Amino acid sequence: MKKSSEMNMTNETFLLLFLISFVIILFLLFYINKRHILIKTILEFMQDYKRGNMGSLLMIKDESIIGELAMSIVKVLEKTEQQLFEAEEKTRMIEATLRGMSDGLLVTDIKGTIILANQTLKRLLGINITPEGKDIIEIIRDRALVEIFRKAMDTWEILTEEVSISINEKVMYLLVTAVPMYRPTSITGIVFTIQDITRLKRLEEVRKDFVVNVSHEIKTPLTAIRASAETLIDSNLYNDELSFKFLNMIKSHSERLNTLVEDLLVLSRIELGDMPIEKNRFNIEDAIDTVILTLKEKANSKGLSVKKELPGEPVIINADKDKVIQILLNLFDNGIKFTEKGYVKIGAENKAKGVKRLFVEDTGIGIPKSHLDRLGERFYRVDRARSRELGGTGLGLAIVKHLVSAHSWQMTIESDYGKGTIVSIYAN
Numbered sequence: 001m002k003k004s005s006e007m008n009m010t011n012e013t014f015l016l017l018f019l020i021s022f023v024i025i026l027f028l029l030f031y032i033n034k035r036h037i038l039i040k041t042i043l044e045f046m047q048d049y050k051r052g053n054m055g056s057l058l059m060i061k062d063e064s065i066i067g068e069l070a071m072s073i074v075k076v077l078e079k080t081e082q083q084l085f086e087a088e089e090k091t092r093m094i095e096a097t098l099r100g101m102s103d104g105l106l107v108t109d110i111k112g113t114i115i116l117a118n119q120t121l122k123r124l125l126g127i128n129i130t131p132e133g134k135d136i137i138e139i140i141r142d143r144a145l146v147e148i149f150r151k152a153m154d155t156w157e158i159l160t161e162e163v164s165i166s167i168n169e170k171v172m173y174l175l176v177t178a179v180p181m182y183r184p185t186s187i188t189g190i191v192f193t194i195q196d197i198t199r200l201k202r203l204e205e206v207r208k209d210f211v212v213n214v215s216h217e218i219k220t221p222l223t224a225i226r227a228s229a230e231t232l233i234d235s236n237l238y239n240d241e242l243s244f245k246f247l248n249m250i251k252s253h254s255e256r257l258n259t260l261v262e263d264l265l266v267l268s269r270i271e272l273g274d275m276p277i278e279k280n281r282f283n284i285e286d287a288i289d290t291v292i293l294t295l296k297e298k299a300n301s302k303g304l305s306v307k308k309e310l311p312g313e314p315v316i317i318n319a320d321k322d323k324v325i326q327i328l329l330n331l332f333d334n335g336i337k338f339t340e341k342g343y344v345k346i347g348a349e350n351k352a353k354g355v356k357r358l359f360v361e362d363t364g365i366g367i368p369k370s371h372l373d374r375l376g377e378r379f380y381r382v383d384r385a386r387s388r389e390l391g392g393t394g395l396g397l398a399i400v401k402h403l404v405s406a407h408s409w410q411m412t413i414e415s416d417y418g419k420g421t422i423v424s425i426y427a428n
């Protein structure tokens with residue numbers, strides 16, 4: 001009896017254990033299956049995304065680690081999509097800017113392979129194939145332009161140069177600017193901008209030609225008026241003091257106008273390149289003596305003394321002698337005009353490294369500091385009324401400045417207002 005009840009107990013326990021195990025297994029199977037479904041959903045979503053279907057949604061409401069993973073994936077993808085959208089916006093903006101640019105733009109890598117060329121560049125240079133990916137030399141045929149590109153790639157410096165090219169027998173003037181592209185440690189390429197300055201150039205030429213033409217037109221009647229006045233004065237045909245006064249007025253004004261026209265012509269010729277610099281070696285003392293001889297009387301008549309300062313050894317310069325005399329005449333004339341008492345000195349000295357300094361010094365009215373920068377601009381005068389009274393038109397220093405830079409020399413003006421002025425030219 002006891003044995004049979006013990007047997008019943010064992011069977012029941014066994015059944016219970018079996019039931020518990022069965023439930024656990026069922027639960028585990030259910031749990032694993034749920035995870036499997038979740039992972040499969042995530043994978044399907046990722047594959048969808050990879051195929052470019054960005055619109056599908058990943059909706060997983062699960063607080064397990066897989067739910068968290070799904071949430072993180074969604075967040076990362078959302079962020080990526082936002083960045084992608086912003087990058088596309090920027091690209092669209094850059095593309096619109098490049099299309100709308102009135103300047104040509106060309107970007108190359110360090111080997112000269114074209115990375116980008118905008119519409120304007122293709123139009124300007126008459127390119128009708130896709131230049132991207134090709135070598136710059138293959139695409140750009142003009143030698144002068146290729147030279148600039150080469151120079152930019154050799155120097156890796158910011159470069160601005162003017163060049164004239166001929167496309168389909170049409171001459172064009174271009175302003176080319178090259179700017180290297182840098183990474184923190186290296187150069188990755190060059191950005192070229194090309195501006196069509198043909199119209200500007202033509203206008204400039206018209207302006208220069210205009211000055212030359214007008215000057216010539218004015219010169220002829222002016223010479224006639226001046227010659228007539230001089231003849232009348234010399235022939236004593238006038239019979240009263242008033243006629244004499246007016247004739248002299250005509251004469252002096254026509255002389256003034258003549259100087260103005262001459263100066264304008266000189267300036268225009270320099271600008272047009274009609275006055276080439278012909279260099280020769282000569283002793284500067286010769287030029288200085290010519291200047292003193294020409295202007296000594298003018299200085300003495302104002303009670304000014306004329307000084308000449310030269311070192312023991314000769315100062316030899318290699319320059320266009322006539323132009324040097326013109327420079328020194330203008331400077332010496334200014335010294336006399338703007339000095340009431342004291343002296344006007346002209347001289348030269350040998351400096352280090354073969355540089356020669358030519359100078360004109362006076363003890364005159366001086367120039368206020370605020371005006372120094374603008375001296376040398378056409379018609380610029382510190383005291384317009386006073387300068388005009390002294391017979392000046394404000395072109396003298398402009399001519400000097402042009403002639404100095406035509407020799408590739410430097411000029412400095414130092415002035416102590418009320419005490420005097422020193423103009424120095426450094427010739428090398």
Ligand SMILES: Nc1ncnc2c1ncn2[C@@H]1O[C@H](COP(=O)(O)OP(=O)(O)OP(=O)(O)O)[C@@H](O)[C@H]1O
Pocket residue numbers: 263330334335337338362364365366367375376380381382383387388391392393394395396397398421
């Ligand atoms: N040595 C100087 N002392 C004081 N002022 C000067 C001197 N040199 C030039 N300037 C000032 O600079 C201005 C410009 O000089 P610039 O020689 O160009 O003209 P200008 O002498 O008045 O006329 P132009 O030389 O055409 O006859 C002068 O009007 C004057 O105001």
Ligand SMILES: [Mg+2]
Pocket residue numbers: 330333334392395396397
């Ligand atoms: Mg002058």
